[in-house]
Amino acid sequence: MRLTLRQLEVFNALFDAGSVSRAADRLNLSQPAVSVALGKLEVDIGFRLFHRDRGFFAPTSEALLLRDEVQQGVAALARVEERAREIRKGGVGSIIVASNGAMAYSLLPRVMAEFQRDHPETRIELRVHSSRRVAAWVGSRQIDIGLIDAPVPAAGLEAELVQMACVVIMRADDPLAACKEVGPSNIAERAFIAVTGDHQVDRQVAHLMAQHGAELSYRASSYFYAIGRALVAAGGGIAIIDPVNGTAELGDGVVARPFRPTVVHDLAVIRPKGQPMGLAAERFHARLRAALTPYRMGGGAGQALDAGLRGAATPSWS
Structure with a gap:
């Protein structure tokens, strides 16, 4: 059985849209093309994915079980296509960073903007989701860097613990x-x-x-x-x-x-284990670690907080 990207895209579109016509519009395909792709997918995997009722497509229980894996497969294939385009055009590449809510508002936007001032050719995507989902993305190598609450809820990751005094x-x-x-x-x-x-x-x-x-x-x-x-x-x-x-x-x-x-917030900066980063991601990772340094407990971080130092990259007490 060899599934194609088009089959997975049709599955996702039908799952979200609920009808062949809306799925066809979303994918910019004809309705017959969507129907053919779905039919072949169901034949290939050996079971029905949708209940048909007067033009409405409702996912079967088997389709619900497949949903997460299909989404991850589409995302991984899209990542391959993106990398190939970057290689063809000689671009430095792109970075995908994901975080739970803790660092997504006041830290990462600043780090991203500062990084892109120095590296305008690099595109950065920021995703925000739960720590568990971010860890799963990193573990399946769909993203480059994750920031989550510790402890890390998955194996197969390299994690750096950053402890902060709340x-x-x-x-x-x-x-x-x-x-x-x-x-x-x-x-x-x-x-x-x-x-x-x-x-x-x-x-x-x-x-x-x-x-x-x-x-x-x-x-x-x-x-x-x-x-x-x-x-x-x-x-x-x-x-x-x-x-x-x-x-x-x-x-x-x-x-x-x-x-x-002291009340401690435990942050983990995670990356795929045993997977070398691209140059752009390595540079961003270094910039991110530097931005976190003033907030770390102990050493310069704790001293900076207790001394009440001010500055763009250093926490300040008003």
């Missing part, structure tokens, strides 16, 4: 902003914005509050650190988030203070 954020007019640093007793009974309620940071905060006999008043959860910050800016309460999003100077009236005892 900060507590509040509006500049909040009485808490007068503190040089903040502890559990300072935030007891305050309106508090969690990450998910069960995130690694949420669990650490809950443990520390319990140790100090203090309680939080949970008002909301945000899933993304950047959204948590937006909620704080809107007057929704206070939050404990990573220093990248917490200390970014956005002009939104939010300030950050160190939280003691």
